[in-house]
Amino acid sequence: MRFPDGITAQPDTLARSAKTVTDALPDLPPPAPRDVTALVGIGASEHAARSAAPVWRHQGLRAYAVSASELLTGDSGHADVYVALSESGRSAETVAAMTHVTGATRIGVTNEPQSPLAELVEHVLPLDSGPDSPVYTTGYTATLQALGLLGDAWSGHAGDWSALPDQAATVLAAAEPVVAAVHDAFETARSIDVIGSGAAWASAGEGALMLRESARVLTATHETYNYLHGPMEPLEGQTACLVVGDGREVRLARDTSALGCPTLLITTQHDVPAQANLTVLTLPQTPSPLALAVLQILPIQLMGWAMAETRGLAVDGFRHHQDDIKLS
The missing domain is CATH 3.40.50.10490 (Glucose-6-phosphate isomerase like protein; domain 1)
Incomplete structure (x- = not known):
């Protein structure tokens, strides 16, 4: 998809993605009240993670954001739930980071349900954001929306995103x-x-x-x-x-x-x-x-x-x- 087409496609993409994400939310196990959740990504996905973490904390979830590159050495074990973000599901650093995670629930937020990330984690939250431009447009905003919907569902502070x-x-x-x-x-x-x-x-x-x-x-x-x-x-x-x-x-x-x-x-x-x-x-x-x-x-x-x-x-x-x- 061309960059300008990706920009203009976002209203329709957000509407479609919201329905798919909302339908999938009941299948994701919520964190326990004292569980710590790590939001993991690289590039645009890391920016989305760093935006979501303070919102989730404000909603009462114990959440923090971490760059996938910080987990490449296997330094995991600090969270009970890992939410890995990759629109393509092929971000090498994010996939590698998830291979080092043991003893924790791993959830992948991705537009590609057959991707390496989706095949690695225990649970997938599908974006259904469709084609994206080389410089991310639809996938980025759909990821932000998905994180908002997920945080609302887990915290019990659901809002109306229909507008x-x-x-x-x-x-x-x-x-x-x-x-x-x-x-x-x-x-x-x-x-x-x-x-x-x-x-x-x-x-x-x-x-x-x-x-x-x-x-x-x-x-x-x-x-x-x-x-x-x-x-x-x-x-x-x-x-x-x-x-x-x-x-x-x-x-x-x-x-x-x-x-x-x-x-x-x-x-x-x-x-x-x-x-x-x-x-x-x-x-x-x-x-x-x-x-x-x-x-x-x-x-x-x-x-x-x-x-x-x-x-x-x-x-x-x-x-x-x-x-x-x-x-x-």
């Missing part, structure tokens, strides 16, 4: 003119800082990764509060800032724009006026921070495609391919 596909379509439409308005400033920037915290940390991490993959632009990911402790020191007009969130991020966006940095704030706050160098995209409220993370990544995907088109990039694969990160 998310229509909200995604609305956000995609609303984001197009906003992206067009800031495109030139971001295109000519020397680098782009992408900043967020909490569940939006995934949007910052995946946003920076996706912009690098699609438009081959220099980006950096920062957690909001860490950013205030020194990393923002080099800021000047040639650095663009993409700030995601509703709390300290609002003031930060005002500050970066006042420094002359082209700034796009993605927030649910409705009372943040635009100002010189500051453009605001307001998102709708959602039943879960993970549903909001789905919406947050959509305008960043559109930005990636707009910049890629300007640079004459088809976004149809990777020029620096690594032959040891995906299993056959």
Whole structure:
């Protein structure tokens, strides 16, 4: 699937995937009240894991996120349940990490039920997200939604996710003119800082990764509060800032724009006026921070495609391919 087609396919994909995931949830054994759950992934899947972990903890689950690369040496045994994320089911590091897990329940969240990951774990949560683009679109947002639905089911805090596909379509439409308005400033920037915290940390991490993959632009990911402790020191007009969130991020966006940095704030706050160098995209409220993370990544995907088109990039694969990160 082409990158722009993957972007526009997400509302329909989310609706289909939600039904499949919801139907499969009763077959997954929930963790016991004192069990510790590890969310494991690499790349985009790791960003999804790091977004889900604080949401799950807020819901009362004992959960943390860990990169699959940290488990390659066999250093497991710290969790009772491992939820391994891989859209393709072929991420070499994630599969290898699960081979080292013993004495714990392993659940694979994947779009490929016949994949190496699915064949290795005890239980599979199928995404049914269909074809994906080389730079992940449908698989990434379907994974976030699946983690939200799974956390709701396990914690007993189920929310109504039925509006998310229509909200995604609305956000995609609303984001197009906003992206067009800031495109030139971001295109000519020397680098782009992408900043967020909490569940939006995934949007910052995946946003920076996706912009690098699609438009081959220099980006950096920062957690909001860490950013205030020194990393923002080099800021000047040639650095663009993409700030995601509703709390300290609002003031930060005002500050970066006042420094002359082209700034796009993605927030649910409705009372943040635009100002010189500051453009605001307001998102709708959602039943879960993970549903909001789905919406947050959509305008960043559109930005990636707009910049890629300007640079004459088809976004149809990777020029620096690594032959040891995906299993056959």
